[in-house]
Amino acid sequence: MTVTAPEIPVIASIKDLGSRYSAWLVDIWGVMHNGHRAFAPAVAATEAFRGQGGVLVFLSNSPRPSPGVQEQLSRLGVPPSSYDATVTSGDLTRHELRKHKHPRVFHLGPARDLPIYAGLDLTLVSPEQADLIVCSGLFDDETETPEDYDDMLRTLAARKLPMICANPDHLVERGDKLVYCAGALASVYETLGGSVVYAGKPHRPIYELALETIDAIAGRDVGKSEILAIGDGLNTDIAGAAGFGIDAVFVASGLHVPANSGGEAGAEALDRAHLTELFGKAMRRPLAAMRALEW
Template structure:
């Protein structure tokens, strides 16, 4: 059964590194959450290391620029691992061929920039026609405010042609301020339900955790064992499921995506939290209303 804590400092000395989610934990899609930033700064000040582990379908440099605009300072983190980078490794390794149909917003075109860590990368071109595509890359819906079902005609054609969909963002939804938006995970879920083949990257899937460990080692944490790593996130089926699968402890931030289910204002309702966890099937080591 999860242990509800009020402050991260109650448990922080048990860990040397964090795999910390961004959206819903450290920012709300619009601006930084000051208490969360302070908690990460305090953890680093005593020698801990912070990997920002995000399902953003973009390169880490672009994420770093974005969070700086939100007001998250560089002294709150050490390095960044993104589902976008994990998926790009697969893309440039030829996982969906060399001619791809892109489902996503124009701002995600940086996903197709070459990745230096892949030797002899597959040259990738984009096509506007599914007829000429060897595979699909999904970084999210074309319009995050429209339900994924509007893509059913394209997905049906893709399935009929036997195309594999490479999904760069397993999140189903995110909350940008007070507005809920659809993500790539919702598109991939629909395609799988239709019988299509999906390659998924990001939390809860292993490749992004391998990348997080590599980035942690590059930043100086090569000797940190899994039992000294804590995952922090607000997604029970992404952050928490992924941590459970990796065998690392997890802190569930209930005031994000699960705020209504757990009736979280400052802290979750214990009974509703237990019911939510039982229903979803993944039990976090700790839970907290907001990261602070």
């Protein structure tokens, strides 16, 4: 007997579904902004949810600690009124670094991510001197690809250096362009025999930290059945929510839904065929899909 997976509905408004929950865990990049500007309907939706008493936590694979992410949100037009707290891969990376006694760290990533080390007992060194790698991304994600790091990663893997991946994403949208992230390098490093600790979605520790944050804001223990995850990443947001046992809504973006032949952007092109291709018979399926987060 063949069991057909239920159809994933495409909804225009999150209001009815989202209002059933006490808290939302919302991805930032791709849902709230595209790296250049905020999405006004998404800002309005998060503000509306908070306005009716909901707890709103942004859950991001950004390698930056929360203060830096919050500054970026304000610059892009996502105001503090749209969220209660942020939990980032940068926050969790700092937690992981504290487990090491004065490590010598090779920072593989852009200089803009250096605040991740502020106040920690460690020394930043060259690859040759390191006993630990922290990968926050490519040095220049505008021009480079993971292939540019093949020789470096092979050399590091041969030395059996452990790596902390400060952003498990493989790709994100920046404007109308897809750029590689730390997760793409970490994946290559694993295939070369390297050991990687992933500090972010879809892995459980960042969800546990987010749940602690929700409980603190709510002043009570909030059950998993009361939490809705909203995100555009199949292998991060949707898979992570399923693995942690919470419901999810998929928001379309160019990350997984490419422009169609008519020139429509990924979100505008979302239809049943896309959802069937993306999720098929997968067990990790969202409750619904949206072309954009809107109230």
